[in-house]
Amino acid sequence: MTPISRRDFVALTAAGAVATPFALRDGFAHASGAPTAQDIVDRIKKNVGVDWSSDDVDTFKIGDPGTVVTGVVTTSMATLDVLQKAVRAGANFIVTAAPTFYTRADLSTPGGRGAGPGGAARGQLPARGAGPGTATTPSPASASGPGTGASAPMPPAPAMPSSVVPPAPPLSAATAAPPTAPPPDPVYAGKNEFIAKHKLVVFRLTQHWNQRKPDPRAQGLAAAMAWTKYQVGDDALRYEVPGLTLEALASQLKKNLGTRGGIRAIGDRAMTVRRIGLLPGYTQIQASIAMLPGVDVVVAGEVQEWESATYAQDVAFAGLKKGFISIGRVVNEGPGMQVCADWLKTIVPEVPVRFVAAGDPYWRPL
Amino acid sequence: MRAITAGEVVNRIKAVMAVQGVPWNDASTRDRFKFGGPDTVVTGIATTFMGTFEAISKASALGLNLIIPHEDTYWNDPDNTVIAEADTLVYKTKVDFMTKHDIAIFRIHDHMHRQRPDFTFSGTAREIGLDPLTETAPNSHRFVIPETTLGELAARVKKVRGDEAIRVVGDPGAKVSRIATGAGMATPAVNAGTVDVVIGGEQREIDGTFDSPEYAMDAATLGVPKGWIVIGHNMSEESGMQEMAEWLRPIVPEVRVQHVRAGVVYWAPK
Numbered sequence: 001m002t003p004i005s006r007r008d009f010v011a012l013t014a015a016g017a018v019a020t021p022f023a024l025r026d027g028f029a030h031a032s033g034a035p036t037a038q039d040i041v042d043r044i045k046k047n048v049g050v051d052w053s054s055d056d057v058d059t060f061k062i063g064d065p066g067t068v069v070t071g072v073v074t075t076s077m078a079t080l081d082v083l084q085k086a087v088r089a090g091a092n093f094i095v096t097a098a099p100t101f102y103t104r105a106d107l108s109t110p111g112g113r114g115a116g117p118g119g120a121a122r123g124q125l126p127a128r129g130a131g132p133g134t135a136t137t138p139s140p141a142s143a144s145g146p147g148t149g150a151s152a153p154m155p156p157a158p159a160m161p162s163s164v165v166p167p168a169p170p171l172s173a174a175t176a177a178p179p180t181a182p183p184p185d186p187v188y189a190g191k192n193e194f195i196a197k198h199k200l201v202v203f204r205l206t207q208h209w210n211q212r213k214p215d216p217r218a219q220g221l222a223a224a225m226a227w228t229k230y231q232v233g234d235d236a237l238r239y240e241v242p243g244l245t246l247e248a249l250a251s252q253l254k255k256n257l258g259t260r261g262g263i264r265a266i267g268d269r270a271m272t273v274r275r276i277g278l279l280p281g282y283t284q285i286q287a288s289i290a291m292l293p294g295v296d297v298v299v300a301g302e303v304q305e306w307e308s309a310t311y312a313q314d315v316a317f318a319g320l321k322k323g324f325i326s327i328g329r330v331v332n333e334g335p336g337m338q339v340c341a342d343w344l345k346t347i348v349p350e351v352p353v354r355f356v357a358a359g360d361p362y363w364r365p366l
Numbered sequence: 367m368r369a370i371t372a373g374e375v376v377n378r379i380k381a382v383m384a385v386q387g388v389p390w391n392d393a394s395t396r397d398r399f400k401f402g403g404p405d406t407v408v409t410g411i412a413t414t415f416m417g418t419f420e421a422i423s424k425a426s427a428l429g430l431n432l433i434i435p436h437e438d439t440y441w442n443d444p445d446n447t448v449i450a451e452a453d454t455l456v457y458k459t460k461v462d463f464m465t466k467h468d469i470a471i472f473r474i475h476d477h478m479h480r481q482r483p484d485f486t487f488s489g490t491a492r493e494i495g496l497d498p499l500t501e502t503a504p505n506s507h508r509f510v511i512p513e514t515t516l517g518e519l520a521a522r523v524k525k526v527r528g529d530e531a532i533r534v535v536g537d538p539g540a541k542v543s544r545i546a547t548g549a550g551m552a553t554p555a556v557n558a559g560t561v562d563v564v565i566g567g568e569q570r571e572i573d574g575t576f577d578s579p580e581y582a583m584d585a586a587t588l589g590v591p592k593g594w595i596v597i598g599h600n601m602s603e604e605s606g607m608q609e610m611a612e613w614l615r616p617i618v619p620e621v622r623v624q625h626v627r628a629g630v631v632y633w634a635p636k
Contacts, residue, residue: 077572077580080587102557102577110557183559187581190588250635264531264632282570285441289453302571305599306416309631311441311453314419317629318456326632329571330579361571361579362533362596364634365520 034350037093037201038065040072043347050211058208061100062108062192063201069093071351074341076333077358078202080191085356087198095340097206097333098358101188106204108192110185206333209340210281217280217301220335224256227276237279238295243272246297246323253299258357259331261364266312267323273297280332285311288324297323301332331360370620372432372470373404375411378617383477394476400439401461402470408432410622413611415604417471419460420629426467430624433471434610436478436486436603437550445473478610479552485613486549489606494565494597495526496545507554508561509545516540516563516593523565529601531632535579536563536593537586549606550599556592557581563593567602600631 035043037060045052061078071091075082077098086094099106195202209216214236222228222239232238244252247269254263277295279287285307292298292315303309303326312324334357341355376399380390391397400417411432412425417439425433437443440450440457450457464471478485487507491498502508511519517538524532542562546554553566555576564578571579578594585592604627611625 079580080584084587098572098580099577102581103575104573185557185559186590187557187585187588187592190590191584247635254635261533261634264533264634266632269633282573285449286452289441289449293454305568305631306437306443307441310416310418310438311456313629313631314441314460315456317418317420317423318459320455322455358583361535361583363535363538364530365517365524365532365534 034068034070035348036065037063037067037069037203040069040093040344040348041065041203044205044344047347048208048212050208052208055207057104058205059203061096061106061202061204062195063199065201067092067199067201069201069348069351072341072344072348072353074205074337074344074353074355075358076337077330079358080194082356082358083191083194083198083200083202086200087194089352089354089356091352091354092198092200094200094202095205095337095344096202097204097209097337097340098330099204100202101191108188110188205340210336215278215280215336216339217332217336218278220337220339221257221278221280221299221332224335224338225252226256232275237277237291239276239278240274241276243274245269246271246273246325249273249276249297249323250325253325253327257327257331257334257360259327259360260362262328262331262360262362263325265323265325266309267297267316268321271296271321271323273323279303280336282329283308288312292322292324296321297325299325299327301327302329328360328362330358334358368620369407370618371404372399372402372406372408372472375408375432375618376404376472379474379614382617383481386481388477388480390477395444396438396473396475397477398473400435400445400471400473401464402432402468406431406468406470408470408618408621410624411611411614411618412624412626413607413614414626415600415607415628417473418628419456419463421626422460422464422469422471425624425626426463426469428624428626430622430626431467431469432621433469434607434614435471435473435628436475436607436610437599438473439471474610478606479549484549485606485609486603487547487606489604489609490549490565490597490602491547493527493605494523494547496547507547509547511543511545513541513543516542516591516595519545519563519593520595523595523597527597527601529598529630531598531634532601533596534593535582535586535596537589537591540586540591540593542591542593549602553596553602555581556585556594562591563595565595565597567597568599569596598631600628604628 072093073086073091074095078094078096078100101108218236227239230239230241246267250265273296275295277291277298279300281301283300283303288308315322338355341353344353410430412430413434414421416437417435438445440447442449496509500509516536520534544562546561546564548554548566550567553569556564556578582592582594608625611623615623
């Protein structure tokens with residue numbers, strides 16, 4: 001096995017694009033005994049410590065599971081940029097927390113421009129607020145049409161029963177295209193082309209991974225923030241840190257997590273915070289209500305504005321010294337997939353395993 | 367002028383909506399009283415994006431006791447008070463305030479989105495500086511502007527709108543001219559072939575209807591001009607509540623009708 005030096009890791013995660021060809025030569029040298037992507041997934045299922053369910057989320061998304069793996073990259077989200085970095089580093093198997101093809105259904109071809117992409121009309125709950133007799137499966141591209149409930153807050157996308165998810169259609173545009181074929185989507189096409197050219201295999205690992213105790217996203221976030229030593233008892237969601245202002249905390253998160261514009265905060269910037277509670281991933285209001293009273297500040301992944309954000313706004317308006325920070329879902333998955341890379345190294349010793357961050361999707365205008 | 371009750375105001379709203387082609391749907395669980403009731407004597411009306419404590423307090427200080435929010439009051443869309451009652455920090459304070467100040471809250475969401483124009487869209491277009499004459503067709507929510515870059519467009523939106531927590535995905539240098547606007551969660555996906563930029567409210571970052579952030583990131587990598595300007599749910603719908611106030615004013619001439627902002631949600635760290 002090729003040990004990944006700290007420097008290599010920093011280069012890959014911070015600078016991002018630095019290839020380490022020499023380290024990977026070693027990986028190829030061991031290739032005769034290298035596992036296939038399917039072998040690695042079998043090891044994941046066996047060792048993850050969570051009963052493997054037959055959901056449709058943690059599955060292969062594209063590529064041949066029988067491919068012999070030259071290197072593994074874990075990532076928060078398999079963007080094309082991450083795939084390019086993986087290839088430059090000699091890896092061909094990507095394990096991602098977020099979808100690859102822009103929907104939970106993760107189909108590698110769009111559902112057609114007019115009908116909305118991928119899973120939009122397949123198994124999603126209808127837009128809430130639609131009145132009787134109105135369309136309930138609006139195209140995302142025209143979701144503002146009459147009777148769609150417009151700004152209707154939507155519930156979290158349900159786990160789709162496998163029965164409603166058709167198998168991924170073949171890549172051939174000829175078979176996937178409706179009679180009046182719209183022009184091919186250049187983004188899907190470009191991503192598919194890159195994946196095919198480099199014979200990449202992508203597997204999504206999120207439902208099972210995030211059920212591990214402690215929550216890998218919390219564990220990884222604490223490590224990235226150097227909070228591990230401040231953990232409260234055995235609760236990986238709570239930390240008691242030396243006091244700092246809410247603004248300083250938000251700035252530190254922004255810096256340590258390598259984000260740009262995605263971090264947003266609610267509450268008095270100048271208040272001192274010590275007790276930090278983490279709500280990794282996507283969180284509904286009940287969890288915020290349960291956590292905020294016992295801490296000074298909640299650091300959440302993603303929340304809805306009409307739920308936790310408004311709650312925190314009300315709390316702050318009432319003059320209570322409580323803060324709420326949203327770091328973003330993709331950013332939040334990063335530290336968890338870093339932990340995943342460290343864990344995978346222990347069960348896949350034959351090839352290099354490393355984490356590549358998808359980064360913060362958001363920037364802020366000047 | 368004789369006193370008017372919240373119930374009378376609501377009946378007029380329902381009647382005018384019906385005349386304007388939006389018959390009232392009693393099955394809507396959103397558009398109903400959330401606090402107080404029809405017998406409350408109305409001293410004035412405040413429209414606002416959400417029934418925040420801030421909006422209610424500001425309205426009350428202005429002498430307005432009938433609050434008409436577009437979104438919820440109890441931090442969940444169905445306004446299920448059982449969820450809110452679990453909170454020990456502010457729920458009781460908020461309810462006590464509403465009781466003490468004789469507040470009534472009647473939400474208008476579903477019906478407002480059926481009106482044409484849908485004020486949440488027209489109000490936002492107005493406020494982010496999109497000329498109605500550049501809308502491709504009435505209520506299309508599509509605009510064609512002279513070509514600019516995503517970075518310039520986003521800076522303009524931020525400047526006009528004034529909030530600092532606006533987020534953008536995509537290549538700042540991407541050349542864009544075709545805009546689709548979204549209100550709240552009805553923010554269209556960014557992948558339509560006829561759209562360069564979506565300016566909208568709120569969407570799930572991943573595992574939503576369509577993961578526009580990832581799509582815009584990949585488009586940037588491929589050099590496909592695509593932008594995703596997320597101004598926030600509040601920012602994308604608050605403006606329309608000013609239009610709603612103007613719509614209400616002639617319907618309820620007995621009392622003052624005023625738009626009150628629900629407050630800025632997020633700030634962004636340096």
